[in-house]
Amino acid sequence: MKxxxxxxxxxxxxxxxxxxxxxxxxxxxxxxxxxxxPQTKTIMEGVSVSNVSVDDVQTILNLRNAWRYVLNHLKTPFDLDFAKKINGYVSYNESLDWGVLRYGNVGITDVAYQPDVPDEKEVKKQLDDLLKIENETERAITYMLWGMRSQLFWDGNKRTSTICANKILIENGNGILTVPENQLEEFNERLSAFYETNDYSKINQFLYDKCLFGIDYV
Incomplete structure (x- = not known):
């Protein structure tokens, strides 16, 4: 991957x-x-909106705060502690516990695969190996998928993994990774298959082609 x-x-x-x-x-x-x-933009600006639940407002504000942390800490090396920090923002007041590795079993909706309870020593080893991937874009996409499948945290794993992947991309000048609304159905199908198989080849190119954005100069 280039x-x-x-x-x-x-x-x-x-x-x-x-x-x-x-x-x-x-x-x-x-x-x-x-x-x-428009509601998302209004909520991010700290203005109340009607017809949006308190929980959904909390989710959006949590995402805003997590992104702010990333943009203010690009010089901080990315490691497991950084990922925990992001999850602490993402899952604040939403999860059983936030900013710490999951210490119990969870299931994933509509898939048979059940992730192991994370062992911190093993997680750090896997993450260290992953961060040795030479190409930064490949490293970011691989981290995102690995983090989602590992279910490191009690909640917010997709959000946490996506924001962490963007930390890797932004600090290296490799664009922004976000799944557009019109690609959600295909992404969810490919992600479910990835959960079951751990086969990156069926989803990483999709993310590269359809979900990675930058500045195109003419």
């Missing part, structure tokens, strides 16, 4: 800020939250 985009970090930060509302809206839709794009 880098689809090669931007300066300054350009990538500019891009991230430009598409932030869209990225958060996409993450909310990925979780099945029935919110519109």
């Amino acid at each position: 880098n689809k985009y090669t931007l300066s970090q300054k350009e990538n930060i500019f891009l991230a800020k430009k598409v932030l509302v869209r990225a958060i809206y996409n993450s909310a839709r990925l979780e099945g939250i029935n919110v519109t794009f």
Whole structure:
């Protein structure tokens, strides 16, 4: 896999800020939250909206705060502690526990695969190996999928993994990874198959082609 985009970090930060509302809206839709794009923007600005539940507002504000943390800590090396920090923002007041590795069993809806309870030593070893992937775009996409399938946390694994993948992309100038609403159905189908098989080849190219965005200069 080659880098689809090669931007300066300054350009990538500019891009991230430009598409932030869209990225958060996409993450909310990925979780099945029935919110519109204008409502998402209004909630992110701290203004109350009607017909959106308190829980859904909390989810959007949590995503906003997680993204803010990433953009303010691009110089902080990415590791398991960073991922825990992101989950702490993403799952705040939503999960059984947040910002810590899961310490009990969970299931994933509509798939037979059941992830093991994470062992911190083993998780760190797997993450260290993953972060040695030379190509930054491949590293980010692989992390995102690995984090989702591993279900490291009690809740918010898709959101946490996506934001962490974007941390890797932004600091290296490789674009923004977000699943557009019109790609959700195919993404969910491919993700379910990935959960069952652990076969990255059926989903990583899809993410690269359909869900990775940058600045195209003419």
